[in-house]
Amino acid sequence: MTSGTYEADLVGVPETHAPTDVGLDYLRADRGIRSWLLTTDHKRIGLMFYIVVIFALILGGIFALLLRTELLTPERTVMDAVTYNRMFTLHGVTMIWLFMIPAIPNVFGNFVLPIMLGAKDLAFPRLNLASFYVYLLGCVVTLGAMIWGGADTGWTFYVPYSTTSQSAVVPIVLGIFIFGISSIMTAVNFIVTTHTMRSANLSWFRLPLFVWALYGTSVIMLLATPVLGLSVIVVALDRAFQLGIFDPALGGDPVLFQHLFWFYSHPAVYIMILPAQGVMSEVVCTFSRRQPASYGAIAMSSLGIALVGFGTWGHHMFVAGMSEFDANVFGVLSMFVAIFSAIKVFTWVATMHRGSIHFNTPMLYFFWFLFLFVFGGMTGVAVATESLDVHWHDTYFVVAHFHFIMVGGTLTGFLAAVHYWFPKMFGRLYSERMGLLTSFAVFTGFVLTFFPQFLLGNAGMPRRYYSYPARYQWLNVLSTGGAWLLGGALVLTLGNLLVALFWGKRATANPWGSRGYEWMTPVLPPKTNFASTPFIGRGPYDYDRPEEAAHA
Amino acid sequence: MHEGPLHPQFEDLERQRDAARLGMWAFLGSEALLFTGLFVLYAAYRTLYPDAFAAAASLNDRALGTINTFILLTSSFTVALSVHEVRLGRARRSALLLLASILLGFVFLGVKLTEYAEHFREGIFPGPSYRYEGLRGFGPRIFFTLYFLMTGLHALHVIAGMGMLAWVMVGAWQHRYSPLYHTPLELGALYWHLVDVIWIFLWPCLYLMHA
Amino acid sequence: MRHASSLRYVIVWLSLMGLALLSFLLSGTHHGAFDIVFALVIALAKTTLVALFFMELIEHRFINTMVVLVSAGLITLLLSLTVADIVTRHTFPRGPVPTTPQAATR
Numbered sequence: 001m002t003s004g005t006y007e008a009d010l011v012g013v014p015e016t017h018a019p020t021d022v023g024l025d026y027l028r029a030d031r032g033i034r035s036w037l038l039t040t041d042h043k044r045i046g047l048m049f050y051i052v053v054i055f056a057l058i059l060g061g062i063f064a065l066l067l068r069t070e071l072l073t074p075e076r077t078v079m080d081a082v083t084y085n086r087m088f089t090l091h092g093v094t095m096i097w098l099f100m101i102p103a104i105p106n107v108f109g110n111f112v113l114p115i116m117l118g119a120k121d122l123a124f125p126r127l128n129l130a131s132f133y134v135y136l137l138g139c140v141v142t143l144g145a146m147i148w149g150g151a152d153t154g155w156t157f158y159v160p161y162s163t164t165s166q167s168a169v170v171p172i173v174l175g176i177f178i179f180g181i182s183s184i185m186t187a188v189n190f191i192v193t194t195h196t197m198r199s200a201n202l203s204w205f206r207l208p209l210f211v212w213a214l215y216g217t218s219v220i221m222l223l224a225t226p227v228l229g230l231s232v233i234v235v236a237l238d239r240a241f242q243l244g245i246f247d248p249a250l251g252g253d254p255v256l257f258q259h260l261f262w263f264y265s266h267p268a269v270y271i272m273i274l275p276a277q278g279v280m281s282e283v284v285c286t287f288s289r290r291q292p293a294s295y296g297a298i299a300m301s302s303l304g305i306a307l308v309g310f311g312t313w314g315h316h317m318f319v320a321g322m323s324e325f326d327a328n329v330f331g332v333l334s335m336f337v338a339i340f341s342a343i344k345v346f347t348w349v350a351t352m353h354r355g356s357i358h359f360n361t362p363m364l365y366f367f368w369f370l371f372l373f374v375f376g377g378m379t380g381v382a383v384a385t386e387s388l389d390v391h392w393h394d395t396y397f398v399v400a401h402f403h404f405i406m407v408g409g410t411l412t413g414f415l416a417a418v419h420y421w422f423p424k425m426f427g428r429l430y431s432e433r434m435g436l437l438t439s440f441a442v443f444t445g446f447v448l449t450f451f452p453q454f455l456l457g458n459a460g461m462p463r464r465y466y467s468y469p470a471r472y473q474w475l476n477v478l479s480t481g482g483a484w485l486l487g488g489a490l491v492l493t494l495g496n497l498l499v500a501l502f503w504g505k506r507a508t509a510n511p512w513g514s515r516g517y518e519w520m521t522p523v524l525p526p527k528t529n530f531a532s533t534p535f536i537g538r539g540p541y542d543y544d545r546p547e548e549a550a551h552a
Numbered sequence: 553m554h555e556g557p558l559h560p561q562f563e564d565l566e567r568q569r570d571a572a573r574l575g576m577w578a579f580l581g582s583e584a585l586l587f588t589g590l591f592v593l594y595a596a597y598r599t600l601y602p603d604a605f606a607a608a609a610s611l612n613d614r615a616l617g618t619i620n621t622f623i624l625l626t627s628s629f630t631v632a633l634s635v636h637e638v639r640l641g642r643a644r645r646s647a648l649l650l651l652a653s654i655l656l657g658f659v660f661l662g663v664k665l666t667e668y669a670e671h672f673r674e675g676i677f678p679g680p681s682y683r684y685e686g687l688r689g690f691g692p693r694i695f696f697t698l699y700f701l702m703t704g705l706h707a708l709h710v711i712a713g714m715g716m717l718a719w720v721m722v723g724a725w726q727h728r729y730s731p732l733y734h735t736p737l738e739l740g741a742l743y744w745h746l747v748d749v750i751w752i753f754l755w756p757c758l759y760l761m762h763a
Numbered sequence: 764m765r766h767a768s769s770l771r772y773v774i775v776w777l778s779l780m781g782l783a784l785l786s787f788l789l790s791g792t793h794h795g796a797f798d799i800v801f802a803l804v805i806a807l808a809k810t811t812l813v814a815l816f817f818m819e820l821i822e823h824r825f826i827n828t829m830v831v832l833v834s835a836g837l838i839t840l841l842l843s844l845t846v847a848d849i850v851t852r853h854t855f856p857r858g859p860v861p862t863t864p865q866a867a868t869r
Contacts, residue, residue, distance in 0.1 A: 121561035188575050189575075222578055222581060226589070230586050234701070323848045574826060581833070618783065625783060745817050756805075
């Protein structure tokens with residue numbers, strides 16, 4: 001195909017006559033607070049999620065800093081033991097349900113998914129808005145419960161403690177149930193949109209890899225979340241009516257609660273990590289100027305992780321009294337996730353091979369992600385090994401492992417997405433120098449916080465303890481110092497982005513030279529994304545085609 | 553004959569209808585997993601207390617349970633016929649069939665309440681209030697706690713389904729649906745069938761597998 | 764659009780009622796462990812009928828059936844691995860349950 005005929009195939013709207021044809025950009029298309037609060041525009045809903053999610057991250061981060069400060073000394077430092085127990089529960093609940101679950105799908109998925117599909121909006125725009133308000137209601141209920149006194153059960157709400165604890169368990173689990181409804185709404189919307197809203201000629205295997213990741217995520221959200229909803233509602237009913245359904249003194253089996261809880265909460269890890277992997281697939285291709293080494297491998301391993309991830313929940317329960325047979329099955333199934341993850345890692349690395357690598361902030365986050373995800377993943381394989389888990393279970397080793405995956409994976413993915421799509425969302429450029437600097441600081445702070453925790457755990461320090469023997473103190477001091485560094489780096493990152501938001505240089509439509517479909521829209525996408533349904537005549541990673549052909 | 557509204561984000565009516573159907577199916581999948589949590593508890597505790605569960609199941613009235621099964625199956629049938637009728641352009645008949653389905657839903661709930669009342673009279677309550685002398689022990693207590701949770705959650709879904717059917721019944725009566733456009737009616741019907749399918753599994757678990 | 768005749772719905776309805784009656788009658792006579800098997804097989808058969816004909820999966824796009832298959836697979840997974848835990852739990856045999864003061868008050 002020559003570049004002349006190729007131009008005709010490109011995504012929709014040539015920029016020359018964009019303003020008259022498609023109207024104002026999405027930020028200026030409608031004015032007034034009402035036009036925001038009642039909007040059905042997926043981009044504006046994405047931004048509203050963005051704001052709440054950032055507040056959730058700050059809140060969860062403050063909890064984390066207070067916890068780490070308390071652990072600076074073996075004795076009381078800033079809070080008493082009861083407050084400490086409530087604080088780590090609130091940290092977990094806030095970071096998981098208020099921040100990590102919605103962070104990438106509801107903010108960036110909402111913003112770019114329809115554009116990536118060449119659609120005007122999601123299939124059910126009003127459902128999308130409802131999902132936001134349901135999420136907001138969940139925030140209000142959960143935060144209200146925190147003010148009420150909070151719970152001291154840990155974010156896992158294990159029975160029988162959660163059914164006997166004197167703290168405000170019921171309002172918090174109700175909040176989590178409400179978050180679940182919001183998740184399911186979004187999942188239905190994304191799945192249906194991916195199936196029915198693709199523009200003509202956009203086949204499944206031309207979808208950007210981020211779409212595959214969101215699709216896998218949505219399948220998990222759709223089918224795992226109701227089981228969590230049920231298990232926490234049973235806990236709430238048990239507390240309200242003393243049903244005793246999990247009470248061993250009444251013939252109940254508390255391990256059954258763990259089965260139901262982890263049937264959601266293990267796949268929930270993939271709700272958090274899959275979208276981050278999707279972001280990274282976009283970032284690595286854009287900043288290496290290369291098509292992925294294997295598109296199919298990444299796309300299929302997203303689905304593979306989503307489905308196999310459902311069969312691994314029992315590895316949280318090796319020492320809970322579960323049968324050895326089940327432990328063996330779950331141990332083996334857990335290893336399969338490592339296979340799919342490794343396929344992705346190798347494909348990303350191979351993509352960079354002979355690529356023209358650009359060290360922009362998102363790419364730097366990709367490198368951190370690569371290291372942290374591999375490290376966290378390998379320790380995951382270690383704790384999925386039954387004999388080793390007996391030693392490490394409920395120690396700081398596990399805490400370090402899942403923070404490597406969740407913070408090292410999801411947070412770096414989130415920050416990469418924040419920087420990568422910043423010009424498209426706000427039409428301005430952030431300071432690359434500050435971006436790189438804060439990225440280094442985030443990584444350093446992170447490793448300093450969590451690497452000592454591996455050593456702490458291996459030396460036998462249990463998680464969730466208020467006090468510890470003095471010999472663990474030097475590692476705890478390192479970890480606390482790292483946490484403050486990480487917190488400071490995140491504040492700087494936010495500052496850099498806020499400065500860019502108001503005073504940043506005006507961006508062009510495609511500042512990274514990406515071939516992704518979302519970069520084909522004007523600097524700020526118009527309200528309906530495209531004037532008419534675009535005809536997409538090429539793949540999202542066609543870096544072998546000449547630049548002028550890819551950008552009409 | 554009208555084709556219904558085309559929402560601006562869609563290219564054509566067929567895709568819009570497919571999207572609505574897939575959205576409903578995805579939601580039904582989610583609903584099925586919600587009930588699965590309770591079925592898992594039931595299956596696990598039945599494995600732990602097989603005899604007690606069988607004995608407890610025989611305290612439920614098999615005849616009333618079976619009558620309720622016939623009622624729900626028939627209501628599913630009338631709902632399916634109602635979709636069929638609206639496709640033939642007979643919206644009023646469709647609305648009447650929906651009315652019949654809603655009435656059957658009321659009968660189902662009535663029978664269920666009778667059963668609850670009988671249980672309460674005998675002292676069969678969920679959780680700590682269980683005080684039926686004829687059958688003691690952990691097993692029966694857990695069975696009846698699950699019985700009330702499962703049938704209670706199902707009853708909530710019956711009520712929600714009746715609400716949806718009532719909504720589309722009014723629409724059908726007012727000729728809002730045509731052979732070309734009746735997606736809301738179809739979706740309401742799908743939801744009602746799910747309520748039926750869940751009962752298809754609750755019935756043998758709670759009534760038939762008895763001592 | 765092609766319409767099935769209303770006869771089809773009547774046949775499916777009668778089959779459902781027949782299967783329900785069969786299930787009811789079988790539950791009156793005991794077959795040991797097969798009681799549960801019969802009841803569940805009949806329930807699955809009824810579900811298939813409802814899904815295919817009342818819910819019209821047979822005429823819808825295949826993706827809708829796919830939702831059902833994936834959900835059914837996950838339901839099977841959750842049920843089987845949880846029950847397998849109970850069945851194969853030998854390491855810690857269930858001993859006599861201690862009576863705690865808490866249990867007495869409940």
